[in-house]
Amino acid sequence: MKLTVNGTLREVDAARSPTLLAALRDQLDLTGSKLVCDRGECGACTVRLDGDLVYACLTLTAACENAQVQTVEGLASGNELHPLQQAFISHDAAQCGFCTPGQLVTAAALLERLPNPSDGDIRAAMSGNLCRCGTYPKIIAAIRAVADERGAAT
Amino acid sequence: MTGHRARFVQTTVEVEGRTETRVVEMPAFEPAPWTADTPLSIVGTSPPRVDAFEKVTGRARYTADIVRPGMLHAVIVRSPVAKGTLTAIDLDAARTLPGVRAVMGPGEAPAGTRLFRRDVGYAGQPLAAVAADSLDDARRAAHVVARSLVFDLAPHAVTLGDAMATDAPNVRSDGNVVEPDVVERGDVARGLADADVTITREYRTQVALHSALEPHGAVCEWTGDHLTVWESTQGIFRVRADVAKALGMPQGRVRVLKDYMGGGFGAKNGAGAHTYTAALFARTLGLPVRCINDREAEQMDSGNRPASVQRVTIAARRDGTLTALVLDAHVPLGISGWEGGPGQIYHELYACPNVRTSETWVYINAGGMQAFRGPGYVEGAFGLESAMNALARELRMDPVALRRKNLATRDQRVDRPFSGNRLDECYVEGMKRFGWDTTSHQPPTTNSHVRRGRGVAAQTWPTGGGPPSYALVRINSDASVDVLAGTQDLGTGARTVLAQIAAEALGAKFDTVRAIIGDTERLPYTGNSWGSMTTPSVGPAVRMAAEDARLQLLEAAAQIMELPIEDLTTAGSEVLALSCSRVLPFSELCKKLGSLQIVGRGSRGPNPPNVAIVTVGAQFAEVEVDVETGVVRVLRIVAVHDAGRIINPVLAESQLHGGIIQGLGYALFEERHIDRERGVPLNTNLHDYRIPTMADIPAIDASFLFGSDTVANHTGARGIAEPPIIPTAPAIAAAVADALGVEVREIPLTPWRVLGALVE
Numbered sequence: 001m002k003l004t005v006n007g008t009l010r011e012v013d014a015a016r017s018p019t020l021l022a023a024l025r026d027q028l029d030l031t032g033s034k035l036v037c038d039r040g041e042c043g044a045c046t047v048r049l050d051g052d053l054v055y056a057c058l059t060l061t062a063a064c065e066n067a068q069v070q071t072v073e074g075l076a077s078g079n080e081l082h083p084l085q086q087a088f089i090s091h092d093a094a095q096c097g098f099c100t101p102g103q104l105v106t107a108a109a110l111l112e113r114l115p116n117p118s119d120g121d122i123r124a125a126m127s128g129n130l131c132r133c134g135t136y137p138k139i140i141a142a143i144r145a146v147a148d149e150r151g152a153a154t
Numbered sequence: 155m156t157g158h159r160a161r162f163v164q165t166t167v168e169v170e171g172r173t174e175t176r177v178v179e180m181p182a183f184e185p186a187p188w189t190a191d192t193p194l195s196i197v198g199t200s201p202p203r204v205d206a207f208e209k210v211t212g213r214a215r216y217t218a219d220i221v222r223p224g225m226l227h228a229v230i231v232r233s234p235v236a237k238g239t240l241t242a243i244d245l246d247a248a249r250t251l252p253g254v255r256a257v258m259g260p261g262e263a264p265a266g267t268r269l270f271r272r273d274v275g276y277a278g279q280p281l282a283a284v285a286a287d288s289l290d291d292a293r294r295a296a297h298v299v300a301r302s303l304v305f306d307l308a309p310h311a312v313t314l315g316d317a318m319a320t321d322a323p324n325v326r327s328d329g330n331v332v333e334p335d336v337v338e339r340g341d342v343a344r345g346l347a348d349a350d351v352t353i354t355r356e357y358r359t360q361v362a363l364h365s366a367l368e369p370h371g372a373v374c375e376w377t378g379d380h381l382t383v384w385e386s387t388q389g390i391f392r393v394r395a396d397v398a399k400a401l402g403m404p405q406g407r408v409r410v411l412k413d414y415m416g417g418g419f420g421a422k423n424g425a426g427a428h429t430y431t432a433a434l435f436a437r438t439l440g441l442p443v444r445c446i447n448d449r450e451a452e453q454m455d456s457g458n459r460p461a462s463v464q465r466v467t468i469a470a471r472r473d474g475t476l477t478a479l480v481l482d483a484h485v486p487l488g489i490s491g492w493e494g495g496p497g498q499i500y501h502e503l504y505a506c507p508n509v510r511t512s513e514t515w516v517y518i519n520a521g522g523m524q525a526f527r528g529p530g531y532v533e534g535a536f537g538l539e540s541a542m543n544a545l546a547r548e549l550r551m552d553p554v555a556l557r558r559k560n561l562a563t564r565d566q567r568v569d570r571p572f573s574g575n576r577l578d579e580c581y582v583e584g585m586k587r588f589g590w591d592t593t594s595h596q597p598p599t600t601n602s603h604v605r606r607g608r609g610v611a612a613q614t615w616p617t618g619g620g621p622p623s624y625a626l627v628r629i630n631s632d633a634s635v636d637v638l639a640g641t642q643d644l645g646t647g648a649r650t651v652l653a654q655i656a657a658e659a660l661g662a663k664f665d666t667v668r669a670i671i672g673d674t675e676r677l678p679y680t681g682n683s684w685g686s687m688t689t690p691s692v693g694p695a696v697r698m699a700a701e702d703a704r705l706q707l708l709e710a711a712a713q714i715m716e717l718p719i720e721d722l723t724t725a726g727s728e729v730l731a732l733s734c735s736r737v738l739p740f741s742e743l744c745k746k747l748g749s750l751q752i753v754g755r756g757s758r759g760p761n762p763p764n765v766a767i768v769t770v771g772a773q774f775a776e777v778e779v780d781v782e783t784g785v786v787r788v789l790r791i792v793a794v795h796d797a798g799r800i801i802n803p804v805l806a807e808s809q810l811h812g813g814i815i816q817g818l819g820y821a822l823f824e825e826r827h828i829d830r831e832r833g834v835p836l837n838t839n840l841h842d843y844r845i846p847t848m849a850d851i852p853a854i855d856a857s858f859l860f861g862s863d864t865v866a867n868h869t870g871a872r873g874i875a876e877p878p879i880i881p882t883a884p885a886i887a888a889a890v891a892d893a894l895g896v897e898v899r900e901i902p903l904t905p906w907r908v909l910g911a912l913v914e
Contacts, residue, residue: 031219032212036367037449041840044367072212085210089202092804095812096645097209098367098416104210127849130840132367132417133645134815136848138808
C-alpha cells in the first residue's frame, strides 16, 4: 500500500508491519520515532497523521493508506533545521535524546495550533510526552523561545 | 618532557566507601591544577551538546535502531510466577511456527550466562527464548512457549515482613536475611545519655524503577570467532568482560560498541540476559540477532531502587548540637543485589561523634536491585533528613540553623579532611535564592483547603572518581583533533565535556575537537560511567593527553619558527610567540608536518591520599497541599550544589534538573506495587508506574557554587550526576509536613498517604 511520508510517496507492506511505528522503523528506516512503552503511554513514537498527532505504536499501518505522515525526520527542510530543532539545541532540550523526536513533533503541532501558547498550554500539550532525564524545563524554554521569536517577528 | 613512561605503585584507594589495596598508575607528569583563577576560555563555558544535531533530527542511532543484514529478533520468555520449579515447557510447538528460527530453554545455555534455569526465584525470570525473522513472529512464538509452562509452585515472600517471618519460605537456598552490617564510631550510649532531646522515628521508602525510556538491549553479530555487541550500556568494557567470561572466550574477540543511549541511571552496568540471548542465537544461527527488552520486562527485571525501613534515633543538646545518631535499617533487596545501603550518609553528612548504623539486607522473591542514581544515599537521606527536620521541630529550631550548627568539617569515618566542602555556602546561597527568611508557610488566601509549606534537605555523595582511565589526543594533518577514550555518554554530555577539556588544554578551537567514545576495540580503557565518575575520572586523562599533544606541537613549532619552546604558547588553534607577535596557526604547522601525526597520551593518576572527595548541596522546596484531596503540588525547588569546577554550566544545570525531577517522582508517586498473594508486580508499564510529566514540574532554580577543587584532581571538577536526586524527596516531604502541621514518614506522598497522615 502507498502513503506519503515526509512529503515523499512510499510503499509499505502492512502485513509485515501491523503498526505504523514498525512500518516507519523497519521498512522505511525512519528510526527517529522510538518504541518505548508500546501502548500509547509515553509519546516517544509521536508522528503526524494527516496533520493530527498520533501514537504510531497504536496506529495500524493498514489504516494509513494514502495518508500524509510526518515524522521527526521531516521537520527540517533539507539541511535547514526547523526553528524548534534549533531551539532544542540552543536550550539543551535533549539529554539522552531518546524522547526528543516525539517531543519535537508534538511541540511543532502545538505551535501550529497555538502560535503563542501560555506556559499552561505548553504543559498541557506536552504532558503526554515522557522524558526520564527530566529535560522538561528546557523543553518549555525552547518552545517558549520559538513562540516569542515568532511573536516578535509579526 | 614527552614520551613519559608511567610507574605502577601499590596504594590504598576508596571504592564505594570501602578501602582497597590496588596497583595504580602514577603518571610521569601531572599538569598543574586549573585553579579558580586560571584563565580558561572553553572550560566553564556552555557550547551546545556536540551531538544535539543528531538527536533533534532523529538521526542518532540507539541500540534498538541498529539494523544488520539478515538480522533476526529474539524475545525472552519470562516466569509469570514468583517461586517454584519449572516442571514442563514445550519448545517444539514454537519451533514449527512461521518465521521461527530457533528456541532455547532450560539446560541449553552455557552455565556462565545463568540463563533459563528451572528453579524460579522471581516473576520475570528468564526461562526460555525465541529467535525469529521478525519481532512479531518472535513474540507470537514466545506466547506459545509461555502458555506451555507448568510449575511446581513453592511459597514465596515478596515483602520484608514475609521474608523475615519465623516460618518464612526460603527465598534463596542461602537464606533470606543477611547478617547485619553494623558500623559504629564513638560511644552511642554515652551520646544518648548526654542528650537533652532524643527522638525516634520510623521512615519507609518504596521500590522505585529506573524506567529509562530506552530499554536494556543488544544486537550481536559473529564474524568467525569474533563477536560484535551493540549494547545500551554504561560500561562497554564491563560488558566485554561479562560476555567473554560467560561465553568462555578471550576479551580480545569481543567488541562492544555503544554510540547513543537512551538513559541508564545505574541499571545498565554490565551484560544481561538480553546480551547473552542475542549472542547465543547469533552464534547458533550464523546471523545477527537483536534482543531488546519490552517495557514489561524492563519494569520487572532490569533492576530497581530497593525499599527501606529506617528506624532512626537522633539525639541532641538543647542548642541543637548532635550527640548521637542511630540507624537500624532493613532493606528488601529482591532476589539479588549489592549492598549499598542507606547507612553511609548517616556517617557523612553531619558532625556527630557517636554514630551507629545497622543495615540488614533481606532477599525477597522479586527482581534484583541495581544501582539507581545515588543508591543508598537517596533512601538514607529520606530517613536522616526527615529525622533532622523532626528534631528541628522538637527543638523549635530553624531546620537550616540546625544543619549549619552540625556541619561536617572533616570526613569522620576515617578522620580525614575534605578536598573541598562548601555545604555551608550552599545553605546560605540557597536561603537567599529561596527567600527562606521571608517565606512564610501561611495558607494562601485564595483557597482555604490548600495549604502551603516549605522544607529543606541536604546531600553528600562521594564524587572523586579515580584511576584507571586512559585517553589519547590525536592531531590530524589538517589540525582537527580527535579525543579517543573508551567511555560512554548516557545523555549526560560526556562527549561535549571531554572535547571542552581537550580543546582548553590544547589551546584549540572547540569546534575543531571531537570526542570519539564507545568502542572497546579501538579506544583506550576507561571504567564504567557510574558513581558520577566520568568527568572526574576521564577528564584528567583527557587533559593530560591534550597537554602531551600540545607539548609535542610546541616542540615541532619551535623548530619551524626557530624560537625557543619556552617562548611559545597556544590559543585559538594557533601557536603564539610571547616575545614577538609571530603566530603560526595549527593548520599551517600541521601542513608543514605532513602526514606526521601527533598523538598525546594521558592517564588518570591516583587520588590524593587521606582526603575525602565529595559533592555536597542543599535543596529547598515549597509545596501546596490540598487537605481535602490529599494532592501535593510542588511549587518550586531551589538547589545549590558544590561540585568543584563546572566544565559546562548549561549541561550541568540539565543534570540538576534531571535529578530534582526524578526526586520529585520518588517523593510523590513512583512506586512499584507487587501483589503479595501472587508475588507478581502489578504496574509494569509507564501508566501505572507513573514518572513525572511536564505537568508535574515546579519552577526550578538550580545553581552551583563556582570554583575549582584543585586537591581532587588537576581539572578541579568533581561529579554532579547523582547528587541532585538525593535531597529532593526529604525536602518535599518536609514542606508537606510543614503545610499539614504533622510529620510524614513514608513516601511516595500519594493522596492516600497525605490524607492518612492528617487523620493519624
